[in-house]
Amino acid sequence: MLTKEDNELLTQTGPGTPMGDLFRRFWMPVLLAEELPAPDCDPVRIRILSEDMVAFRDTDGNVGVIDNYCPHRRASLFFGRNEECGLRCVYHGWKFDINGDCIDMPSEPAESNFKDKVKIKAYPAKQYGSCIWVYMGPAELQPELPEFEWARVPDANRVITRFIQHSNFMQATEGEIDSSHVSFLHSVFDLSIDYHRDMRTGDQKNDRNSVLSYKFGAPQLTVKETDYGLTYGSRRGPEEGNYYWRVTQWMLPMFSLIPGPAWPRGGRGWVPVDDEHIITYQYSYNAERPLTDAERARAIDSMELEHVKYTLKDGKIIDTYRSVRAPENDYLIDREMQRTQNYTGIPFGRHQDFAMTDSMGSISDRTKEHLGTSDTAIIAARRIILKATRDLQEGVEPYAASHPEVFHVRALDIVSSEGDFVKLLEADGQKTLADM
Amino acid sequence: MLSIEENQLLTKTGPGTPMGELFRRFWLPAIIPNELTPDGTPVRLRIMSEDLVAFRDTDGRVGIIDAFCPHKLAPLFFGRNEECGLRCVYHGWKYDVNGNCVEMANEPPENRFQDKVKITAYPTEEWGGLIWIYMGPENLKPELPQFEWARVPETHRHLARWLQETNYAQGMEGEIDTSHISFLHGGLTPYMRDNPDKRPTRQGATRNLALVDGAPKLTLSRTDYGFVYGARRDTGEGDYYWRVTQWLLPMYSMIAGAQWPRGGRAWVPIDDENTSVFGYNYNPEAPLTEEQIANIESGQAFPPRVKRGTHELKDGYVIDHNLGVANKGNDYLIDRDVQRNETYTGIWGINEQDRGLQEGMGRSVNRSREHLGTADQATITARRLLIRMAQELQEGTEPAIANQGDLYRVRSMDIVSPEGDFQRFMDVFTDEAKAKA
Numbered sequence: 125m126l127t128k129e130d131n132e133l134l135t136q137t138g139p140g141t142p143m144g145d146l147f148r149r150f151w152m153p154v155l156l157a158e159e160l161p162a163p164d165c166d167p168v169r170i171r172i173l174s175e176d177m178v179a180f181r182d183t184d185g186n187v188g189v190i191d192n193y194c195p196h197r198r199a200s201l202f203f204g205r206n207e208e209c210g211l212r213c214v215y216h217g218w219k220f221d222i223n224g225d226c227i228d229m230p231s232e233p234a235e236s237n238f239k240d241k242v243k244i245k246a247y248p249a250k251q252y253g254s255c256i257w258v259y260m261g262p263a264e265l266q267p268e269l270p271e272f273e274w275a276r277v278p279d280a281n282r283v284i285t286r287f288i289q290h291s292n293f294m295q296a297t298e299g300e301i302d303s304s305h306v307s308f309l310h311s312v313f314d315l316s317i318d319y320h321r322d323m324r325t326g327d328q329k330n331d332r333n334s335v336l337s338y339k340f341g342a343p344q345l346t347v348k349e350t351d352y353g354l355t356y357g358s359r360r361g362p363e364e365g366n367y368y369w370r371v372t373q374w375m376l377p378m379f380s381l382i383p384g385p386a387w388p389r390g391g392r393g394w395v396p397v398d399d400e401h402i403i404t405y406q407y408s409y410n411a412e413r414p415l416t417d418a419e420r421a422r423a424i425d426s427m428e429l430e431h432v433k434y435t436l437k438d439g440k441i442i443d444t445y446r447s448v449r450a451p452e453n454d455y456l457i458d459r460e461m462q463r464t465q466n467y468t469g470i471p472f473g474r475h476q477d478f479a480m481t482d483s484m485g486s487i488s489d490r491t492k493e494h495l496g497t498s499d500t501a502i503i504a505a506r507r508i509i510l511k512a513t514r515d516l517q518e519g520v521e522p523y524a525a526s527h528p529e530v531f532h533v534r535a536l537d538i539v540s541s542e543g544d545f546v547k548l549l550e551a552d553g554q555k556t557l558a559d560m
Numbered sequence: 561m562l563s564i565e566e567n568q569l570l571t572k573t574g575p576g577t578p579m580g581e582l583f584r585r586f587w588l589p590a591i592i593p594n595e596l597t598p599d600g601t602p603v604r605l606r607i608m609s610e611d612l613v614a615f616r617d618t619d620g621r622v623g624i625i626d627a628f629c630p631h632k633l634a635p636l637f638f639g640r641n642e643e644c645g646l647r648c649v650y651h652g653w654k655y656d657v658n659g660n661c662v663e664m665a666n667e668p669p670e671n672r673f674q675d676k677v678k679i680t681a682y683p684t685e686e687w688g689g690l691i692w693i694y695m696g697p698e699n700l701k702p703e704l705p706q707f708e709w710a711r712v713p714e715t716h717r718h719l720a721r722w723l724q725e726t727n728y729a730q731g732m733e734g735e736i737d738t739s740h741i742s743f744l745h746g747g748l749t750p751y752m753r754d755n756p757d758k759r760p761t762r763q764g765a766t767r768n769l770a771l772v773d774g775a776p777k778l779t780l781s782r783t784d785y786g787f788v789y790g791a792r793r794d795t796g797e798g799d800y801y802w803r804v805t806q807w808l809l810p811m812y813s814m815i816a817g818a819q820w821p822r823g824g825r826a827w828v829p830i831d832d833e834n835t836s837v838f839g840y841n842y843n844p845e846a847p848l849t850e851e852q853i854a855n856i857e858s859g860q861a862f863p864p865r866v867k868r869g870t871h872e873l874k875d876g877y878v879i880d881h882n883l884g885v886a887n888k889g890n891d892y893l894i895d896r897d898v899q900r901n902e903t904y905t906g907i908w909g910i911n912e913q914d915r916g917l918q919e920g921m922g923r924s925v926n927r928s929r930e931h932l933g934t935a936d937q938a939t940i941t942a943r944r945l946l947i948r949m950a951q952e953l954q955e956g957t958e959p960a961i962a963n964q965g966d967l968y969r970v971r972s973m974d975i976v977s978p979e980g981d982f983q984r985f986m987d988v989f990t991d992e993a994k995a996k997a
Binding site for chain 1: 725733737739740742743744747749750774775777833888889891892894896899900904905907913916917918920921922923925926927929930931932933934935936
């Protein structure tokens, strides 16, 4: 439970908000690189942290992320001409480069220097790990990119999708560090049916994640605070003298790594569009070899995505992917499936999560919730991010933002006779370090 | 640039707002006559944030009354339009075009309740190819603006109405923004620059001169009806291409054109985030030919391509309107290959280009964040004038022009001349600037 004030602090990321300031210390993904496929390609409309931007790839292949609205009369640059190293507003011909400089202003007299006085908002952008990343914070604090293993493996070892979700970032992120829901929301009655998993292929009967998670619904959680955020061990069992441990990372400001017994493994980044929408970046990778076509297809097809023009509440449009399973069609729930085959009547895990986190309302009212011991990691994550937010307001910069090497970690899924999380990390901690 | 407060003053026209009061001192276009037939389907309107329903009674008279029956606030759109009145189908109350309750079938006749109940009904006039409405104080009913297009015979003009999903001012400002035509509607693309033989030719030879000089010099002259401005472009051959455009209170434009028919628009607020655009085209000298009408209705300029439909506004109220075929939901059918090679925007129609950019600003643009240059002088003046008049009206000064309908008898001009000074140019071409009808 949070107070109304803390809930607002936690969920509001627009310009000038304390949480918005914290997010603006980190690089964040804004697009898949493939959405800007070639020099001079079509611009793409985005909203990130409540700021409307347009992304384009210029003639030299460099990516610009600039204000969606031309500073002249605020017309949308989405309709602009992307040519000759700049994006030109088609209303009066003003042209901007990826740095936000106005490089042509043909509607004003040639002798005018108005062009030199006008700049458009532009954020540094980089291509990395199949994504376009943007940094929206103070220029003098611009850090290196975070060293996520999934981003550093060769492109062939990784698959990534992005899609819109209809809620605030935090309630979706909290689903990542909520081990116990796996035993319910994602459970399947008949393990011979190939539902649920969006990352791995193969026989679910031999997947201990599935078998043991469904069997033990009340895992014991131990949280350890770290430089990057937190890691926690979720212990199930014992069974035949062994515990099933799932070790998960939650990384500032909103990334996760999810354990699995085999590659590929993955996680997500939850990038606020505004306070009521997020774009989720869902990555899945194999640190050891390229993904097979089947693995890649599974990760993409199971999401059932369409590329859409999505109209936000204020009428503005963004270009994004969206699952065909959406609030207005009840995520295509199949009640017969729910009676006989799985817990929800919705086939895949991600859509099951959508239904839960969207249904809380676009911003969950945390003054009305009731948290138990299985919510320990959620409580800790809120405390950590709220503390980092308050610290920043008092001038203490977030350590993780300027130390990209702290993200050099892996989730872990292990069966062990060790019942103590700290001792487990001492024994098997090496396995939670990334190779790349 | 405007402050947030000035921006609100400019854009808000609901009942009781200063700009709403100013607009309510004028006759405003409400609907096109052929949208209504005797005893035909009523049409749902919203004008300046007031929900209204228009109908034509058995005798052909037009009524524009409150959209909701005063009894239980049921929608009169579903009413029976019959025997000289619109009857609410909920309990049978019936109203005539003047707003009198002429029958109250569910009450005992001896109660005379029907004589005590009136529905809001605004005065209307069917004139000049439009149905006009006056929504101001009864004792201040003004004169109809004597536009030339309204005074020519019916065969000489064409009128249309379509929806724009922005505040009225956003669209209106596009009319007095001469520099955008050199870009949005006719910009030189790198492909055209490198392939001069592929440059498109447009109707009306002088029009292409807008391409020659993208930074026109504007001179503005205040008038009783608003202002007129000359936009001067250098032809590169020792003379000037002048486009002389009027902006007329409170929200009319008159666009320069090299030949007849010429046109312009009226921007009537639906609410603060939507506008009914009325577009006129006319020829004072001859009836429009079939070819000209076909050309107008093709949608390549004004009006755009439309289809009749219903449109749900933000609060759930539905209006009946012509809706753009190219619209926000389909990115105005932009074709990026055409944009690369053939045209500046890749959007087909002139209004579709305008609407794409204006609606793309958001429904009501934040003018505190813009950067205006010398090319925006006319826009700045129109805003200042409207804001000042709205403030003056609050202090009791009525807009004189509302009662001077004859002052609207002016014409736009599109002329190449060696004269470089606007005032002297206007002296030379005084007669051309006067309406003949």
